[in-house]
Amino acid sequence: MLLKPNDLGEFSLLNNVAENCQKIKIEDYVRRVNRELKKKLLESELEVDGVSVCLVTSRMRFEGERVWFECPICKVRRGVIYKVRGVVGCRKCSGLVYRKQRFKEMVEGRV
Numbered sequence: 001m002l003l004k005p006n007d008l009g010e011f012s013l014l015n016n017v018a019e020n021c022q023k024i025k026i027e028d029y030v031r032r033v034n035r036e037l038k039k040k041l042l043e044s045e046l047e048v049d050g051v052s053v054c055l056v057t058s059r060m061r062f063e064g065e066r067v068w069f070e071c072p073i074c075k076v077r078r079g080v081i082y083k084v085r086g087v088v089g090c091r092k093c094s095g096l097v098y099r100k101q102r103f104k105e106m107v108e109g110r111v
Helices: 009-018 026-043 097-111
Strands: 046-048 052-060 065-070 082-084 087-089
Touching: 026 052, 026 065
Parallel strands: none
Antiparallel strands: 046 052, 052 065, 082 087
């Protein structure tokens, strides 16, 4: 049998070609495990020194999802929570300011 250019031969000869086999990609497994892990994490409840802290999500563009803490005091979603003198809450509920804010207030108070 004479083969011509672009002639792939008979179908029975192509069984060892990658395009004819089922692909098993690691990314698919990792994506599935990440979804399952995220779901379990969101269903669980965190506890910080006896205070229950919930996790909430928000939608992002392109079907993304971001995970947040829910402040136990004001119930607003936050990226960071603090423990101050035994109280767990967000920066505003805990009455915290950044060092730079304190300095700015001191300077503005003198003017």
